[in-house]
Amino acid sequence: MSVNERLCRCGSNIAFSTCCEPFLTRKVLPNTAEQLMRSRFTAFCLNQATYLYETHHPSKRESNAGKPLQNPASPSTWISLQIITTDAGHADQKLGKVEFIACFEEQNKHYQLHEKSSFVKEQGRWFYLDGEPHISSVNLKFKRNALCWCQSGQKHKHCHGA
Numbered sequence: 001m002s003v004n005e006r007l008c009r010c011g012s013n014i015a016f017s018t019c020c021e022p023f024l025t026r027k028v029l030p031n032t033a034e035q036l037m038r039s040r041f042t043a044f045c046l047n048q049a050t051y052l053y054e055t056h057h058p059s060k061r062e063s064n065a066g067k068p069l070q071n072p073a074s075p076s077t078w079i080s081l082q083i084i085t086t087d088a089g090h091a092d093q094k095l096g097k098v099e100f101i102a103c104f105e106e107q108n109k110h111y112q113l114h115e116k117s118s119f120v121k122e123q124g125r126w127f128y129l130d131g132e133p134h135i136s137s138v139n140l141k142f143k144r145n146a147l148c149w150c151q152s153g154q155k156h157k158h159c160h161g162a
């Protein structure tokens with residue numbers, strides 16, 4: 001399976017090449033707050049710190065630096081994203097909220113980060129503004145013969161479960 005045929009890491013169940021990749025390569029701007037949220041999660045998965053910086057509202061780049069989802073230097077391995085609800089944030093709007101749960105691994109333990117993030121659109125671009133993250137430990141179970149969560153196309157037991 002080539003890289004471009006892989007499913008996107010944001011959990012959309014569509015190919016990376018037609019999901020978050022056009023945003024990460026700056027070919028297209030996200031239309032909605034949810035698209036920006038998804039592309040930022042994928043950027044975390046792929047360690048694209050510049051994209052994360054650029055899509056973070058300029059007024060918040062310093063104050064959010066220490067938060068887990070905002071710290072590209074964090075050693076976390078991001079596993080999955082689940083969008084819970086979206087509130088406004090459509091293409092013709094200026095504000096939006098996206099509630100999500102993102103699961104990650106750190107030192108062989110699994111955690112979930114639950115946050116309702118705020119987004120703002122200025123001059124045609126969506127930016128992540130802020131949100132209050134709630135982190136708790138979870139026990140994720142992966143089926144050894146299922147495809148790995150990282151979308152490598154390999155079975156979990158041969159990939160991150162090896």
Ligand SMILES: [Zn+2]
Nearest residue numbers: 008010019020
């Ligand atoms: Zn995506």
Ligand SMILES: [Zn+2]
Nearest residue numbers: 148150159160
């Ligand atoms: Zn894997």
